[in-house]
Amino acid sequence: MGSIIRLKPELIEKIAAGEVVERPASVVKECIENSIDAKATRIIIELKRGGKEEILVRDNGTGMSREDALLAVERHTTSKIAGLRDLFAIKHLGFRGEALASIAAVSKLTIVTNDNPNSNEATRVMVSNEGKHWETAAAPRGTTVVVRQLFYNTPARRKFLGSDVAELKHVLNIVTRYALAYPNVGFFVKHNGSEILSAPPTPDLKAKVSHIYGKDIAKNMLRVERSGTIKVEGLVGVPGIARKSREYQSFFVNRRYIKSQLLTEALESAYKTLLFLERKPVAVLNLTIDPSKVDVNIHPTKLEIKFDDEDAVFSEVHLAVKEALESNVLIQKQPSKQGVLAKVLSQTKPQSTKPQQLEVSTQAMLVKDEPRLKGIRILGQIAKSYIVAEDTQGLMLVDQHAASERINLERLQNSKMTLGKQTLLQPILVTPPKHQAAIIKHNLEALKELGFDIAEFGQNEFIVREVPVVFKQNVTKELLNELFDEIAQNIKKTPRGLVNEEIVHTMACKAAIKANQELSLKEMEDLLNELLGCKLAYSCAHGRPTIIRFTVKDLERLFKRR
Structure with a gap:
């Protein structure tokens, strides 16, 4: 008998879930993305013990039918894409058809959903290790996802979760990013019964920044807008409010929150000598790009992205931020040609003074x-x-x-x-x-x-x-x-x-x-x-x-x- 065996389905599910669900914040992120795709304008998140005991995400979106709700908890089921062509021009936040199934594999999951705006008759679907079943419930149009005892069946994963406060911080980090990406959507967070974040819907990004970061930061943000094949828009902070970390930098591509070293470098290069050493600018920037020119299917978490033309993206972001700073007379416009002195200096090779010996x-x-x-x-x-x-x-x-x-x-x-x-x-x-x-x-x-x-x-x-x-x-x-x-x-x-x-x-x-x-x-x-x-x-x-x-x-x- 050979040594290679087929893994059991339940083991496969838990391995796959580990790529999507790392901590409570991962659950909240997936649920928020589903809510936004469902055109929700109000999203409520309630947590117990940082989300380790319970996570509730409620929205007023389009909801799901009973048939869709029962199918949605199965792996690789989605309404976002239908064929290979769709995969190369993704227009939704979710598309992999893994989120709810992955969450269900490592928790006790309940979904209450209603797709009828004229009725309160809803469907409650419950999923756990014992299987899934449904029943009729009462709820307005929209969807509520409740996740209890995250990683209860994978104790090794649960052991590596942080303290309640640490996990709460990760959740708030995700919520604030999407609140900034979608200022027209209201986000409200409660922890152990107490409201800790209230960011009501507003058409103005600066007003949403005020709700998230406070008035002192909001009033010192400059508007960024540059249109072309890539549209760059958002807000950047004046040098005086720069921080010691990049926690106050948010980048979105087609309003999807991402992490990108390329965009970080493009932003910070525009500030040049405006910032002290180790200070990082505050920024909320969204790039609108042809979906066929980016690949978001890099990792199950969907936080990484690849651009077809990285040089063009870097240039557009750098110029957009630089123009915002120049228009507010924060930096001087540089002449396009080198001055005579600059040319002479650039052609002069300094003589070595053997700095290595002095350094030793x-x-x-x-x-x-x-x-x-x-x-x-x-x-x-x-x-x-x-x-x-x-x-x-x-x-x-x-x-x-x-x-x-x-x-x-x-x-x-x-x-x-x-x-x-x-x-x-x-x-x-x-x-x-x-x-x-x-x-x-x-x-x-x-x-x-x-x-x-x-x-x-x-x-x-x-x-x-x-x-x-x-x-x-x-x-x-x-x-x-x-x-x-x-x-x-x-x-x-x-x-x-x-x-x-x-x-x-x-x-x-x-x-x-x-x-x-x-x-x-x-x-x-x-x-x-x-x-x-x-x-x-x-x-x-x-x-x-x-x-x-x-x-x-x-x-x-x-x-x-x-």
């Missing part, structure tokens, strides 16, 4: 023990960002922000999370985006342990009266918004919630002296003195160097004296 020497000096300011003389400050000092061995360059960050980090770590507080002269009202407010609310006690006096102040608003003593600079609303933004993004699967090294690192960075901040001689001496007293003085919380040294020999080599 510099890195080697980073691990040597330093005396505490004894024999060290402060020479000044470069660009209000770097402290220049001299000792018997040569020259020291100190990154003042990285140095301050290292000092704050060790203070926080040595405090064992029992931090002193300082009262703000005036309380600050913080309004994070709705999808992040739930995460902040869930971790209020942890924030208080870290030294914040923070409390709810109305729906999705928080009032801050006290902050940890490590915040020496002027604490502003912008600083707190940015801090809580990063905290919400850095939630980890840990029973300690926010009280973990990653959050402490974020606080150390946000409370640090900034680049482009002028320091007095005493302030520079104090900073260097504290830095050299740290256990790990030579790198900041993110691993970047705090001190770079040039020995006398390094300088002689640079000036070609050696």
